[in-house]
Amino acid sequence: MMEVLTYTFLITFIAMSFRMATPILLGTLGEAFAERSGVLNLGIEGTMLMGASIGFIAALLTGNLWFGILVAAFVGMLMGLLMAFLSVTLGAQQHVAGLGTTFFGTGLSFYLYRLFVAPEGGVPPTITPFRPIEIPGLREIPVLGPTLFTQPALVYLALLLIPITGIIFYRTTFGLNMIATGQDPKAVDTAGINIFRIRYLCLLIAGTLAGVAGAWFSMVQSSQFLPGMTMGRGWVCIALVIFANWSPYRILGGALIFGGVDALQTTLSALGVAFPYRILQMLPYIFTIIILMMVARRATYPAALLKPYRREE
Amino acid sequence: MGFPKFRVEKRPYPSLRTRIQWPVFSILIAMGFGAILIAAAGVNPLVGYYHLFYGALGSAHAISETLWRFTPLLLTGTAVALAFTCKFWNIGAEGQMVIGATVATFFATSFTGMPSWFLIPLVIVPGFLAGALWAAIPAILKAKLGVDDVVTTLLGNWVILYFVAYLVEGPWRDPTSLWPESPAIAEAARFPRLLPGYRLHLGFAIAIFFAILFFFIIKKTLWGTQIKAVGENPRAAGFMGINVVRVLVTVAILSGGIAGIAGVNELCGTHYHMKGLGFFGGTGELSWGYGYAGVFIAMLGGLSPIGVPLAAFFMAIMIQGSRAMYREAKIPSPFYEAMEGIILVCLLVGIFLTYYRIKRVKE
Numbered sequence: 001m002m003e004v005l006t007y008t009f010l011i012t013f014i015a016m017s018f019r020m021a022t023p024i025l026l027g028t029l030g031e032a033f034a035e036r037s038g039v040l041n042l043g044i045e046g047t048m049l050m051g052a053s054i055g056f057i058a059a060l061l062t063g064n065l066w067f068g069i070l071v072a073a074f075v076g077m078l079m080g081l082l083m084a085f086l087s088v089t090l091g092a093q094q095h096v097a098g099l100g101t102t103f104f105g106t107g108l109s110f111y112l113y114r115l116f117v118a119p120e121g122g123v124p125p126t127i128t129p130f131r132p133i134e135i136p137g138l139r140e141i142p143v144l145g146p147t148l149f150t151q152p153a154l155v156y157l158a159l160l161l162i163p164i165t166g167i168i169f170y171r172t173t174f175g176l177n178m179i180a181t182g183q184d185p186k187a188v189d190t191a192g193i194n195i196f197r198i199r200y201l202c203l204l205i206a207g208t209l210a211g212v213a214g215a216w217f218s219m220v221q222s223s224q225f226l227p228g229m230t231m232g233r234g235w236v237c238i239a240l241v242i243f244a245n246w247s248p249y250r251i252l253g254g255a256l257i258f259g260g261v262d263a264l265q266t267t268l269s270a271l272g273v274a275f276p277y278r279i280l281q282m283l284p285y286i287f288t289i290i291i292l293m294m295v296a297r298r299a300t301y302p303a304a305l306l307k308p309y310r311r312e313e
Numbered sequence: 314m315g316f317p318k319f320r321v322e323k324r325p326y327p328s329l330r331t332r333i334q335w336p337v338f339s340i341l342i343a344m345g346f347g348a349i350l351i352a353a354a355g356v357n358p359l360v361g362y363y364h365l366f367y368g369a370l371g372s373a374h375a376i377s378e379t380l381w382r383f384t385p386l387l388l389t390g391t392a393v394a395l396a397f398t399c400k401f402w403n404i405g406a407e408g409q410m411v412i413g414a415t416v417a418t419f420f421a422t423s424f425t426g427m428p429s430w431f432l433i434p435l436v437i438v439p440g441f442l443a444g445a446l447w448a449a450i451p452a453i454l455k456a457k458l459g460v461d462d463v464v465t466t467l468l469g470n471w472v473i474l475y476f477v478a479y480l481v482e483g484p485w486r487d488p489t490s491l492w493p494e495s496p497a498i499a500e501a502a503r504f505p506r507l508l509p510g511y512r513l514h515l516g517f518a519i520a521i522f523f524a525i526l527f528f529f530i531i532k533k534t535l536w537g538t539q540i541k542a543v544g545e546n547p548r549a550a551g552f553m554g555i556n557v558v559r560v561l562v563t564v565a566i567l568s569g570g571i572a573g574i575a576g577v578n579e580l581c582g583t584h585y586h587m588k589g590l591g592f593f594g595g596t597g598e599l600s601w602g603y604g605y606a607g608v609f610i611a612m613l614g615g616l617s618p619i620g621v622p623l624a625a626f627f628m629a630i631m632i633q634g635s636r637a638m639y640r641e642a643k644i645p646s647p648f649y650e651a652m653e654g655i656i657l658v659c660l661l662v663g664i665f666l667t668y669y670r671i672k673r674v675k676e
Contacts, residue, residue: 042463046654083656090665095402095463096612100661103609104654107647108594114645115354204447210561226596232471239464278479285468285475296460310321 008190013260013267014147018155019220020266021259023048023213023230025158026202027237030209030243036169036246037202037306038182039087042098043079044210045234046105047079049227051214053109056225057116059127068127069154069215076211079105084203088196091308102234118155118225126223130154146264152220161209165248178202181301185309195309210234232285239292242299254291261287322670331667336615339663340627343656350651354644361644368637369630375637377511383629384582385410385600386515387520388575389607391527394616396568398531399543401452401561405466406572407604409444410596413573414580415441415477418485418587421498421580429501433515436502437577445566447473452565456558460541463532470604474597478589485587495587504582516578523571528618540564572607576600606632609653613660628647628653 051072059068086097141281244250256270348358392401396403454460504515588598614620
């Protein structure tokens with residue numbers, strides 16, 4: 001077990017924690033927007049898969065990774081639009097609307113992937129994934145240099161989004177209206193603010209971020225798309241937003257802890273520790289359930305969450 | 314503001330005709346979108362749909378195969394519908410299937426010398442109990458601590474899938490097999506076939522039994538009334554003197570148990586070996602994603618004891634027919650998976666139109 005404690009191991013582990021935390025961070029920040037405005041978005045897993053699949057196809061066909069990310073973001077936004085139409089305009093039960101959106105993304109992403117780039121039985125195509133960018137100057141810092149400052153661009157982007165989300169939530173009129181909408185939509189509506197527009201915008205943001213999070217799986221973590229490759233990470237986001245009490249800064253903590261557990265199981269498996277790696281693979285999921293149990297009692301859900309809003313009623 | 318020219322008006326009591334008309338329309342519209350997917354694969358949609366229905370219903374053999382798929386789908390659909398009726402959001406039927414099959418594998422490979430009439434109940438009952446226990450945990454967490462059930466039931470699938478992968482790749486692995494799977498279960502534990510030469514087996518009768526039980530519970534029992542009351546409004550149900558925690562946990566036990574039997578059904582009726590991870594993330598190689606299909610079936614069937622079997626049969630046609638579409642016309646086989654989402658989205662619009670009327674407002 002001693003090789004576990006070497007410097008190299010530690011660097012690999014910390015660097016991987018940041019990487020594993022990235023899609024979770026993006027997805028959970030998006031989910032915070034949706035839920036703060038009063039809509040539980042269970043469509044996130046399906047949205048991630050759409051982003052992963054369509055983004056990958058776009059990158060493969062054009063040979064441009066950033067174009068792939070852009071397409072993933074756009075497709076994610078469309079998925080957010082679908083979720084918003086079902087839950088806000090039609091006022092469908094949010095659980096059902098979200099599950100419907102996830103079914104939609106999961107199935108369609110797989111079909112389109114088979115149709116356009118990877119027919120059954122063939123060799124699945126691959127791309128060259130994003131490479132780490134070393135930040136000049138900062139990369140010389142011990143420990144942080146080779147971990148935090150030697151990362152693919154999406155990692156920096158996700159980290160940058162935390163303060164941006166924080167500012168939107170707590171320092172802008174939109175953010176304040178959004179939080180108020182999640183608490184008491186009727187009062188906000190009476191004040192003459194268009195709550196439908198706020199909820200639409202929040203779900204579009206949630207979808208866009210989930211789409212980019214999906215692209216991380218097929219364009220950063222690996223070099224190809226696989227059906228269901230998000231491996232339940234979308235559902236982890238829904239757990240972590242509760243853990244973080246809907247606060248952007250606490251989301252960083254939650255995502256890093258999850259990323260850490262995920263990285264731990266991956267690096268331990270790679271080291272060939274005398275422990276069945278299939279059991280190690282269970283850890284991130286068990287861990288998520290445990291932290292959800294720990295915080296469930298003191299979670300303060302947005303008061304209007306799950307309640308469709310209609311003027312007439 | 315948002316929608317100035319139209320006004321939405323509630324229909325308080327939509328007629329039976331309205332309630333049937335819109336869901337049927339939505340499926341037809343979804344099939345219209347499906348036609349676009351088929352056309353995108355370079356096939357005439359009519360030809361594609363012909364292969365779908367002919368492949369699923371065109372011969373006695375095809376019908377038997379469709380009913381053979383219908384069996385586990387009816388079980389998982391019933392399991393999920395029962396849970397959703399009291400708003401226990403059980404999307405863990407996949408994991409409950411797998412744990413049911415796992416425990417059944419233990420009994421079906423350990424007690425090999427037993428006669429069939431003894432061994433078959435000996436695998437079904439533990440399979441039921443395993444699924445029931447696995448579903449009861451999130452229900453208790455939800456009822457006692459307020460832990461979100463969607464997340465716990467779904468993540469539970471991954472926990473159990475990796476555990477089974479560990480078993481069949483490690484201690485349970487059949488050394489004579491080329492791929493990871495358990496040794497074959499005892500001959501006596503295998504479900505007898507109903508007709509010689511067809512794959513339809515005893516599980517079909519078991520599934521029909523649970524579908525009837527679901528009908529009976531919802532329509533005829535006090536417990537069914539309580540389940541519906543908790544689903545409508547748990548607080549009000551509590552004020553009415555209903556023990557909400559008990560309803561949630563008992564429903565979870567029956568729901569998980571039925572899903573567990575779906576797993577036993579696949580083990581003893583189809584595969585005869587316990588298998589590991591499936592190709593599609595989050596599914597088992599034994600359960601084939603039927604647990605998630607159960608979620609789709611429950612929603613398509615409107616959680617109704619009549620609607621769920623119809624939806625399960627429709628899904629069986631889609632899965633069986635998709636294989637024929639791929640075989641005959643090279644339409645990608647995830648066609649039915651894409652259709653699941655499209656149908657649900659169209660259905661939600663249909664449900665809206667059932668309960669609301671859109672009126673043009675003259676300015």
